[in-house]
Amino acid sequence: MNKFKFALLTAALATGSMAMAQDKAALVKQFVDLQRPGIESLARGLVEQSSAPIAQAGSAYLQTQVAPEKREAAAKAADAELKKYFDESYPIVRDKAVQLAPGALGPLLEQSFTDDELRQLVAWISSPLSKKYQDLNPKMQTALTEKLVTETRASIEPKMKALDESVAKALGAPTGPAPARAPAAAPAKAPAKK
Numbered sequence: 001m002n003k004f005k006f007a008l009l010t011a012a013l014a015t016g017s018m019a020m021a022q023d024k025a026a027l028v029k030q031f032v033d034l035q036r037p038g039i040e041s042l043a044r045g046l047v048e049q050s051s052a053p054i055a056q057a058g059s060a061y062l063q064t065q066v067a068p069e070k071r072e073a074a075a076k077a078a079d080a081e082l083k084k085y086f087d088e089s090y091p092i093v094r095d096k097a098v099q100l101a102p103g104a105l106g107p108l109l110e111q112s113f114t115d116d117e118l119r120q121l122v123a124w125i126s127s128p129l130s131k132k133y134q135d136l137n138p139k140m141q142t143a144l145t146e147k148l149v150t151e152t153r154a155s156i157e158p159k160m161k162a163l164d165e166s167v168a169k170a171l172g173a174p175t176g177p178a179p180a181r182a183p184a185a186a187p188a189k190a191p192a193k194k
Contacts, residue, residue, distance in 0.1 A: 024115050025106075031105075034122065042097060043098075
């Protein structure tokens with residue numbers, strides 16, 4: 001009889017533990033699902049960051065090496081290529097981020113939060129106040145960024161110029177303003193056939 005009670009108690013505890021684990025797993029899944037916009041934003045940022053150095057180098061090249069009358073057309077062509085890269089790359093990175101998020105975030109959430117804390121977290125993230133805060137957050141970041149750039153520009157720009165020159169010097173590249181580029185010569189016309 002005692003063995004039966006012990007087996008029944010063990011089964012009840014196991015069932016309860018499994019239900020608690022399933023409950024916690026469901027809360028983690030719900031949390032990750034609610035974070036999808038942020039996960040997609042992270043993917044967007046990664047794709048944009050990956051092309052930023054190319055865009056910056058292209059812009060510098062455009063301003064210093066392309067004849068002024070050809071700049072607008074060249075800029076449009078470069079912008080089209082950057083857009084094509086983004087349009088092809090973003091869905092790949094976004095979909096992979098959404099796929100990886102549960103496995104990457106789930107264990108951290110399960111280890112870091114109790115069931116009750118996860119419930120509170122999900123309730124907060126689902127709340128209208130949280131949504132209002134999330135909508136306002138980019139505006140707050142922009143306001144701070146604009147203020148920070150304005151307040152630090154005078155002290156940082158000379159440092160960036162000095163860094164640019166010192167790196168160019170270290171690499172053996174020319175320093176100072178780029179030499180004026182002579183306009184490209186018109187292609188020679190082939191002699192007319194008789």
